[in-house]
Amino acid sequence: MDVVSECKAGSGEKNGTRFSACLLFSANALARAITAIGDEEFGRVGLSYSHAYLLSEVISQPGITPSALSDTLYLTPSTITRLVEKLEQKQLVRRESEGKKTLILPTPAGEALQADINDAWNRVGQRYAAAIGETNVCQLTKQVFQAAKSLTGDE
């Protein structure tokens, strides 16, 4: 796929097709690659990266609600429910109903993981930097973040 190198501003021409396809697949490939690194590092802690990140949010804001987590993690509420369920099974987190809301709190076992999780995040960061360069990580993150925001109309 060297379609990318032929990028010209006018998107009307025939290559626009392949080009959009490329963005679509690249974006997914990037997400998978990045996720793979995340899961690899968090594997040692016995979590996936989403679970890990959710857990650290819960630790830093005990009593946080699923909807708040949904906003922070850019995941739908239903997904949050699944993640919390699994963390609950592992006894790293517990739920408390308060009216319509649900509060999510870390258990001692969950809190005990915080240091490991931070280490894992650091290793993840280092691996990104090693693979694509620190400056690029930064640029990439900004651009990806911006684009994601614009595309979801969530500005």
Place this chain on the structure above:
Amino acid sequence: MDVVSECKAGSGEKNGTRFSACLLFSANALARAITAIGDEEFGRVGLSYSHAYLLSEVISQPGITPSALSDTLYLTPSTITRLVEKLEQKQLVRRESEGKKTLILPTPAGEALQADINDAWNRVGQRYAAAIGETNVCQLTKQVFQAAKSLTGDE
């Protein structure tokens, strides 16, 4: 998540953590957003974007093998199998065994979709451009593509 704005080169400090997390989630969010647009446009053709792209590859290279498709689409062979299965169900594609290889060929019904698929790709491209600007699409694609390549060690 305004973590992004605080990006500094040194990834050692405490914010590196949040920052990597941000890239991870942004990348996934971007992929989902981009995919959503793709699926929306391809929905009219009755396909998902991966099926559509696979089909157009098969049309332009009749007899292409799953492994070749795997390389082009950046998907694992097993995923290709599933995709082809579904397209076969819909009678848009057929398989032909040739020794160890499997050749994938479009059916007439499949070929008939080509124009619609191209239109859909164009609309997808236009929507990307509308959302994040043509210049940005271009830059983004390049960057994402490059990063994905570096991260998978597939250079």
Place this chain on the structure above:
DNA sequence: AGATCATATTTGTATGTGCAAGCAAAAATT
């Protein structure tokens, strides 16, 4: 030629995710 190794594909199983529908609590309207 027979045995081992390599390659190409498929299947079983699992995961993360979302959508749409359901339910439960709260808020608003009458």
Place this chain on the structure above:
DNA sequence: AATTTTTGCTTGCACATACAAATATGATCT
């Protein structure tokens, strides 16, 4: 105060994808 609407969360179902194991064909090396 009773009904409707909104909000927050959860469940059922579906999908795209991957990994690991299974299978089948081909290639290589005695």
